Amino acid sequence: MTTLLAINPLDASSLVSTFGTAGIIAVIFAETGLLVGFFLPGDSLLFLAGAFCATDVGSGNPHLSLGPVLAGMSVAAVLGAQTGYLIGRHVGPVLFDRPNSRMFRRENVDRAHEVLERYGVGKAIVLARFIPVVRTFMNPVVGVTGVGFAVFAVWNAVGGLLWALGVTLLGYALGSSSHIDAYIIPITVGIVVASAVPVVLEYRRQKGCQAQVSADHV
Template structure:
């Protein structure tokens, strides 16, 4: 492809070489803020960003600066988390109006409330991350 701009958001190296830090920040923001961001390669992109920060200056290809990557990614993650919270607060109650839609089931909410009541918020988050669904 000559003269074109090819970007594959599902390929971490394509994002890093095409849009650099801004692309990295956009993907981290989308993963934390938006429901549709779950398929984006955030973890592998962070790993690649670290490798590109450590890349030898003599090497050809894209390079990133660690001094800009660290605060940029932190800002994107925090802004994404806050945006996701605000979107959930604003539009989340609409899910309760339709108790058994394709994405939402009342029984899941009741199970989540039971786990939170039983274990508390801190333990429930850890358990939810590493325990298998029963």
């Protein structure tokens, strides 16, 4: 009980050290598929899982097997998002219609429609994978908007595999070439910053469009 209370759910290193491969698979599934998991550190968890696959047994750091980690992360990422989509498709409309719902709101559906129309279904689903929180909520929102099951499944697989395999293998590559302890904090910060870049670019693009519209009306 003491060990469980000492776990920091926001610390990827703590999660990897405590729960191992099976635990981080469950966390990735929850972060991508269950709305309550939006706060979990998916990006840094994948990265550190890959890095710990490169450690030596007996080095004092956690050691994971690359094959099971890659397979588990891929399955969890794809099935998690598909679960979120099904939640949105079957339960989402009811939640959106609730006037006091804090998690589902009509404006979120409208925003999803705007994103889907601007980027197209495939690009929106794939890009959402690399933006924290957005990757959790995009799946049920897409389900609510009526995107077909097969269409979502295809782009979900593309985005899920790019994200899960790409970030995990990046961690493995760096872990194989350097001592991971010296890089955990700066790399985690770097992942968070990199994840925020799409949001910043989208905000600047919207501001530019608004400024252009205002200029056209002058």
